[in-house]
Amino acid sequence: MSERSAPDPDHSTELEELARDLVRIPTENPPGDEGAAAEFVSDWFREAGIDATLLEEPDPNRPQVGARVGEGGPTVVLNGHLDVVPAGAPEAWTADPYAGVVEDGRLYGRGSADMKTGVALAMLVARDLAPEIRAGELSGSVVVHAAMGEETADPGTRTLLERGFDGDYGIVLEPTDFRVATSTKGLSVYRIAVEGVATHASQPDAGTNAIDETRPLLDAIDEYDAELREREGSLCGGAFATVTEIEAGTGSNLAVIPDRAELVLDRRVLPGEDPEEVDAEVEALLDRVRAERGVETTWTRIQTYASSSIPVDHPLATSLRDRSVAAVGPDGGVGEPWGIEAATDARNFVNDAEVPAVTWGPGDLDQAHTVDESIDLADAAIAREVLEDVVRSLIE
Template identity: 30%
Template sequence: MFGREEIDEVKSMVEDERSEVVELTSKLVRFETVVPPGETGECVQFVKSYFDDLGVETAIYERKPKKANLRAKIEGGAGETIIWLGHLDVVPAGSLENWSHDPFKGEVVGGRVYGRGTTDMKGSCASAMVAAKVLASIMERTEVKESLPTVEFWFTCDEEIGAVDGTRWLASEGLFKGEVCVIGDSFGSLPTDPWVDVGCKGYIRVLLRARGKTAHGGVPFLGENAIERLSEAVKHVKEVGNYPLDLPEDVEPIAESSTEFLLRFPGLTEAQREAAKKVFWYPTVSLNIIRGGVKVNVVPDEAEAVFDIRITPGHPVWKVEQVIRGLVEGSGVEVEVAGTREGFYERLDSRAVRSMMDAVEAALGAKPHPKILTGTTDGVHVERISKIPCVGFGAGVRGVAHAPDEYVTVENLVMAAKVYAVFPFIWARNT
């Protein structure tokens, strides 16, 4: 079985591709795969040509024209399959006045590659391409190929808008088949301080609807103000943020580690630090949409509020819904659940988590920490539909995704490539 000598060789091979991973990131950024419309066809052709030159088997899958997904497959002989999953679509750049660097040039300045999608997540895609190059080369040796699993690298569309034509569709078509999935859409790691995603939160989207009676604004007592009625109910829903979650014992250490991750965000005020300490132990409640009123001199007869409420995995979402309905009961406001999703987590002693934690430490020489994502990735579709355990690691930089002057560091690109290339060796060892 593989030892330190093989791992060191893989790491050295990745180091030799340092300039290539930077160049690939820049080239990927130049494809404006912005959603909407999220057309990834040309970008996928570029990635395909890279693998074609390496002699790696590829296949393109499209549910709609120009919304392309790519699979690159490196065949192993161990009878198992590892999936690496990333997305090529990016969010809009916003006002160019807020950018110091062209968002679609991929400029390299001071050890950073700038541009929309560098952190989320074309940088990690470039790291995966280099890792695949290293694996394809080393697996030309028969004794290595026979001992390693097959590795499939998937580059998808539509992650930023629900993955309807991307991962969700691919999973529904039964195209993901494997023992573990590595999600490249991950941020917050440094070569000396790495973090592994072992799950993500669930959510419940709650809509409150208040009804009233119109009247002239000069005689409001003749009407019934729906906005005022709604405002009282909003206060009740926000109280769910003080409802302690009942977490399983095996989730508690992950919640503690995840809390520490949040507390390391730079520049937090004392109030923000106190809020961060509650994120994984209580539901987070965010009032994100308010609708109501038709004219400044008319008492409103209808008003709505929409909440995004996130719940740490291990605590059933339906229990939080029960609490919300109990809090709002008697307020005269309608409660509608606009959507729910249970979160997921992998146990720390699972093969998936053990292998990723070991791979990170072997690749970087630093002990990683587990964390739960406060948002979601395409991993939810792989877990829910394909029933494949997911763990995450990536090159993404903390706090810059979707922001002006988004960037990824060269060191993080190399870091992620090393982890992706080492992971199959560790997986094969951790049977």
């Protein structure tokens, strides 16, 4: 990418310290330990003189934060989530995943890219615009979400929107390397059970090995995935069907042929696709395997992230895209219409609250959920200036 403008040094230091403080608070989900981070964010806002609510919905054991500056309109909502995926074995990391190490201009740690730096950006921009809003120089207002449960499709953001922390525009501050995503891909996750007949492993022909019964199902899923890849894609790319987990024979004697196997199917859903229509495709796939190979199955959809989309030329997207190009240059697709392959809480804005929203932020999505996750702090500082300018232009 072309050379990027130099951020304000004082702003850079302040952002680094706040993002580092957030990374140092473990908030792994599962199980969902957002509480300490939510209290930190709430206290920070109160010390800054900003009204903040520690919301105990949808889960009283997992509070989240909604904050508001101003009462007028239009209102821009800056959305971030507090939860992070588990870091895994600490020894796999170069440094403690919750130490918040800064080295060579990068902040390392679980959540540094996905997305505690984004939460820090939202907090600082709201605070910095507060004097202009209170003085009446800006007629609109700013809302900040520090949401729970994004990583496991819990209704954190949706609940914040329902409880009045909504607005006219939404910016979900996930790492996109300054690209503006007007579309997000969704997913439907299925648990499929394959039935067999248990018997002693010394007499395997006396039963039906559920593991063997999964073979034609796996072949059918491969065919389904190939067919999906042939369909017309979207700004988010194509649809996929992928098996992410298989379990059979656990918790039993090692000499027993298992009578049940379970697998998890991850089906990526494009904007315009209905989850119920995807359900019907999965049901048809299983019916075909049952009819052709006699494999008995049952299924349940266990997780759903809806896709979302707004027009690529929506004023919110155009403003953020133009300001990003001015700050970092047009390379890397920053100036082009784009959709993000991952699911984000933009879906709650667009689908549930009918609020136009985009996904945008500094950092590389490839860093999310990885060992030695990190973010370039210089890019984060540039993003702070871009975000402040865009929000100001939307609420003036």
